[in-house]
Amino acid sequence: MSHPRFAILLGLLLASPAPAAFLENERLDQPPGKPASEDVFARSPGMRILFGSYETTQVNVDAAGRNIVGDAANEPSIAVNPLNPQNIVIGWRQFNTVTSNFRQGGWAYTFDGGGSWTFPGVLTPGTFRSDPSLDVDASGTFFYESLKQNFRMDVFRSTNGGVSWSAPVPAFGGDKNWLAVDRSGGTGDGFLYGIWQLGGACCGNNVLTRSVDHGLGFQPPVPVPLLPTFGTMAVGPDGEVYASGVDGTGSTNGFVVARSTNDPDPLIPPSFHGDLVSLGGTMGFGGGPNPGGLTGQANVFVNTGQGLRRGEAYLLSSVVPGQTTLQPPDPMNVHVARREVETAAWTPPVKVNDDTVNPWLNWQWMAAGSVAPNGRIDAVWLDTRNGAGNMNIAQLFYAYSWDGGDTWSPNVAVTPSFDSSVGYPNQAKMGDYMTIVSGPAVGDVAFAATFNGEEDVYHVRVFPDCNGNGISDITDLADPSVFDCNANHVPDDCETAPVCLGAGDVAGELTLGKAAGGDLLLQWDGSCAGGDDDYAVYEGTLGSFGSRVPVSCTTGGGTSRVLTPATGDTYYLVVPSHADREGSYGRDSTGSERAPAAGACLPQVVLHCGA
Numbered sequence: 001m002s003h004p005r006f007a008i009l010l011g012l013l014l015a016s017p018a019p020a021a022f023l024e025n026e027r028l029d030q031p032p033g034k035p036a037s038e039d040v041f042a043r044s045p046g047m048r049i050l051f052g053s054y055e056t057t058q059v060n061v062d063a064a065g066r067n068i069v070g071d072a073a074n075e076p077s078i079a080v081n082p083l084n085p086q087n088i089v090i091g092w093r094q095f096n097t098v099t100s101n102f103r104q105g106g107w108a109y110t111f112d113g114g115g116s117w118t119f120p121g122v123l124t125p126g127t128f129r130s131d132p133s134l135d136v137d138a139s140g141t142f143f144y145e146s147l148k149q150n151f152r153m154d155v156f157r158s159t160n161g162g163v164s165w166s167a168p169v170p171a172f173g174g175d176k177n178w179l180a181v182d183r184s185g186g187t188g189d190g191f192l193y194g195i196w197q198l199g200g201a202c203c204g205n206n207v208l209t210r211s212v213d214h215g216l217g218f219q220p221p222v223p224v225p226l227l228p229t230f231g232t233m234a235v236g237p238d239g240e241v242y243a244s245g246v247d248g249t250g251s252t253n254g255f256v257v258a259r260s261t262n263d264p265d266p267l268i269p270p271s272f273h274g275d276l277v278s279l280g281g282t283m284g285f286g287g288g289p290n291p292g293g294l295t296g297q298a299n300v301f302v303n304t305g306q307g308l309r310r311g312e313a314y315l316l317s318s319v320v321p322g323q324t325t326l327q328p329p330d331p332m333n334v335h336v337a338r339r340e341v342e343t344a345a346w347t348p349p350v351k352v353n354d355d356t357v358n359p360w361l362n363w364q365w366m367a368a369g370s371v372a373p374n375g376r377i378d379a380v381w382l383d384t385r386n387g388a389g390n391m392n393i394a395q396l397f398y399a400y401s402w403d404g405g406d407t408w409s410p411n412v413a414v415t416p417s418f419d420s421s422v423g424y425p426n427q428a429k430m431g432d433y434m435t436i437v438s439g440p441a442v443g444d445v446a447f448a449a450t451f452n453g454e455e456d457v458y459h460v461r462v463f464p465d466c467n468g469n470g471i472s473d474i475t476d477l478a479d480p481s482v483f484d485c486n487a488n489h490v491p492d493d494c495e496t497a498p499v500c501l502g503a504g505d506v507a508g509e510l511t512l513g514k515a516a517g518g519d520l521l522l523q524w525d526g527s528c529a530g531g532d533d534d535y536a537v538y539e540g541t542l543g544s545f546g547s548r549v550p551v552s553c554t555t556g557g558g559t560s561r562v563l564t565p566a567t568g569d570t571y572y573l574v575v576p577s578h579a580d581r582e583g584s585y586g587r588d589s590t591g592s593e594r595a596p597a598a599g600a601c602l603p604q605v606v607l608h609c610g611a
């Protein structure tokens with residue numbers, strides 16, 4: 001072997017049947033040191049980095065927005081208020097001095113979408129805390145789950161956007177815990193679920209607790225098949241609960257996802273079914289660019305939107321790829337698999353990163369993923385492809401998918417390079433995870449980085465930006481003058497030759513009735529083309545057929561419209577639209593398509609239904 005050092009490392013990773021043995025539990029190692037913040041001169045400017053389309057902002061800053069020189073912060077968990085996406089809360093492992101591994105529950109909040117952050121301090125100051133996991137309920141109440149040195153968890157609650165927190169509520173627990181809140185609007189809405197790993201825990205194989213009273217108390221833990229270890233949890237649109245990780249029973253070294261099998265009921269404990277899921281490789285436990293930590297945990301997330309992919313679940317992780325003689329050696333990639341709603345089967349894994357394999361050099365590590373209600377999947381990870389062979393020189397990278405993870409956008413670098421190995425607080429890792437929450441237009445990411453030569457926590461908003469204007473393409477497309485005629489969520493200006501979808505015509509009768517106050521009520525049958533989802537109404541003067549102008553460019557999809565007629569004798573045409581193209585104005589007496597109106601709402605592509 002030409003690279004024996006890496007071969008040995010991989011051999012160890014791949015041979016591991018019991019991942020917990022490779023990682024130390026989170027425990028109190030050292031007493032607190034003198035807080036770096038006490039030296040009022042130990043300050044430098046808070047980091048704000050514009051890189052391409054993306055602005056990264058430091059989160060753990062003092063009241064004046066400055067970096068505290070000599071502290072350290074990592075392993076951030078993020079939650080976004082569903083009622084106000086500008087209100088975000090991040091929790092992390094706060095080391096008040098880099099000279100001690102003593103850590104506490106740091107948190108910060110923003111009300112301006114991450115433009116500025118307030119870091120008020122730590123939860124219950126003086127208490128050793130690790131493994132922060134944050135989530136939020138449908139009414140915007142935030143929850144912060146935190147592991148203590150006795151391997152028991154506390155859950156804190158904030159009803160003011162993360163400004164302040166309740167007293168801690170005991171929540172059983174164990175190491176490598178995760179929290180998920182049900183926002184389904186169903187029976188289980190507001191239920192909290194907490195999971196942890198078997199080793200360093202309260203209750204043996206009972207590794208999952210639940211709160212049915214908004215975090216005021218937690219129910220006795222229940223078992224979960226395959227003991228999902230080192231992964232996230234998620235709750236689906238019907239209150240179904242997912243937990244991801246590796247097989248904590250140690251009988252395999254594969255990825256697993258457990259899914260609840262009963263409907264949420266406060267009186268009946270949740271029960272689970274466990275699946276082994278192939279991600280085309282194994283989890284990375286220690287070594288590589290994160291010697292004392294995970295080089296990536298499992299991420300499970302579920303589409304809770306109303307679209308065709310509602311209820312689909314996804315498993316995404318950095319993986320040590322399965323090595324074969326046909327595959328060049330690759331230390332780590334990002335892979336994703338999808339659970340189909342109809343069959344409950346998991347699809348084969350797909351690779352997210354698009355770099356050219358550079359033998360043993362390109363690490364795509366610490367990946368995180370999430371799905372927006374409109375179906376877009378966002379993935380972020382640390383990528384060493386531009387690190388000139390140094391596995392510690394990484395950038396945050398981003399890619400997105402609109403087809404359930406089958407295909408991915410070109411990967412983009414979101415930040416400059418940084419050295420992930422500097423600034424460790426006496427523990428050779430940058431935490432075990434980063435986190436992302438996806439909204440319709442953007443994904444909010446919390447991650448640790450060392451842009452200023454020490455380890456701090458940062459926020460960045462990622463988004464598709466094919467035209468490089470610094471604005472999410474989803475936001476661009478809300479402008480009526482920006483078209484997406486092929487309905488692929490990419491502004492057509494970014495595409496060389498989009499194949500535009502057309503629209504049909506309004507079959508049957510257009511009926512005219514009287515509405516209140518002399519107004520007219522127009523009603524029509526739907527379009528002949530099933531995909532058409534909106535209508536434009538045109539008005540013209542009888543006898544002057546070319547005179548028609550738009551009365552309304554949208555009915556919001558409705559098949560009726562009340563309007564105040566122009567004076568004189570008027571006529572009306574209703575034209576369906578689909579994907580930024582409008583359809584037919586009907587045919588004239590010779591059977592030819594009538595010409596579009598001057599000043600038409602949209603360019604025309606007619607789809608001839610059944611013809």
Ligand SMILES: [Ca+2]
Binds near residue numbers: 068072
């Ligand atoms: Ca700092």
Ligand SMILES: [Ca+2]
Binds near residue numbers: 330332333362
């Ligand atoms: Ca790779």
Ligand SMILES: [Ca+2]
Binds near residue numbers: 468
């Ligand atoms: Ca854009």
Ligand SMILES: [Ca+2]
Binds near residue numbers: 484486488498
């Ligand atoms: Ca397009």
